[in-house]
Amino acid sequence: MSDIFTSQEISLLTDSFLALSIHVEDRVIHRLQSFFSILEKWNRSYNLTRIPREEWLLKIILQSAAAGAIAVRSSNHGLWADMGTGAGIPGMILAILHPDQDIHLIDSRSKKTDFLTHVSKALLLENAKIYKCRIEVLLKFQPDLVEKFSAIFARALTDARVIMDWAWEFLMPDGLLILPGTGFDTENRIISLDKKRNYIVLRKMIHVPSQELCERCLALQKKIWEWSDG
Numbered sequence: 001m002s003d004i005f006t007s008q009e010i011s012l013l014t015d016s017f018l019a020l021s022i023h024v025e026d027r028v029i030h031r032l033q034s035f036f037s038i039l040e041k042w043n044r045s046y047n048l049t050r051i052p053r054e055e056w057l058l059k060i061i062l063q064s065a066a067a068g069a070i071a072v073r074s075s076n077h078g079l080w081a082d083m084g085t086g087a088g089i090p091g092m093i094l095a096i097l098h099p100d101q102d103i104h105l106i107d108s109r110s111k112k113t114d115f116l117t118h119v120s121k122a123l124l125l126e127n128a129k130i131y132k133c134r135i136e137v138l139l140k141f142q143p144d145l146v147e148k149f150s151a152i153f154a155r156a157l158t159d160a161r162v163i164m165d166w167a168w169e170f171l172m173p174d175g176l177l178i179l180p181g182t183g184f185d186t187e188n189r190i191i192s193l194d195k196k197r198n199y200i201v202l203r204k205m206i207h208v209p210s211q212e213l214c215e216r217c218l219a220l221q222k223k224i225w226e227w228s229d230g
Contacts, residue, residue, distance in 0.1 A: 064090030078150030
């Protein structure tokens with residue numbers, strides 16, 4: 001298997017991970033190389049992602065790592081999930097970077113979950129669990145997962161109602177719903193859906209020190225309190 005990234009790009013990655021307080025070993029870099037090698041091969045036949053090859057370093061790895069850093073810095077300890085994960089962005093990247101963190105990857109499309117299952121087996125990622133189903137179906141058949149997640153990522157979900165009506169149920173109190181790259185329109189739709197939903201809006205910037213990467217990220221922190229009309 002040929003290397004996907006040059007030595008200069010690997011140096012850039014390791015420096016960026018260090019700036020984000022992510023400790024990586026050589027096997028992590030090897031797994032990242034392997035993941036993208038498999039993605040490149042599968043993408044020719046299945047069109048798993050439209051992100052061009054030249055943007056993989058910044059648009060996939062470093063964005064995913066920075067979004068994960070938001071979850072790591074929270075005080076909660078629970079499961080993580082990537083809902084509507086697609087080609088495993090950011091979920092599979094996070095599973096590689098955080099081997100001790102259990103991550104659930106959910107998608108309803110067979111070609112995506114077949115790819116993710118192949119990757120998890122090829123890279124021996126025991127912390128990645130893949131579900132082929134819609135989020136509302138998972139909620140129905142896996143009620144034991146309700147309020148078990150300290151962080152849920154939803155990079156690819158654009159349906160604000162799905163995000164708030166279904167993904168929200170899986171979050172534990174004080175858990176974070178992290179939406180990397182959220183535009184103003186999507187953000188406003190999400191916030192305006194239910195003004196009595198219990199959450200704190202945390203508008204963050206995904207920033208990788210030492211790199212020219214800075215992108216909007218909406219994070220909602222689930223809170224439990226009683227509303228009063230008085």
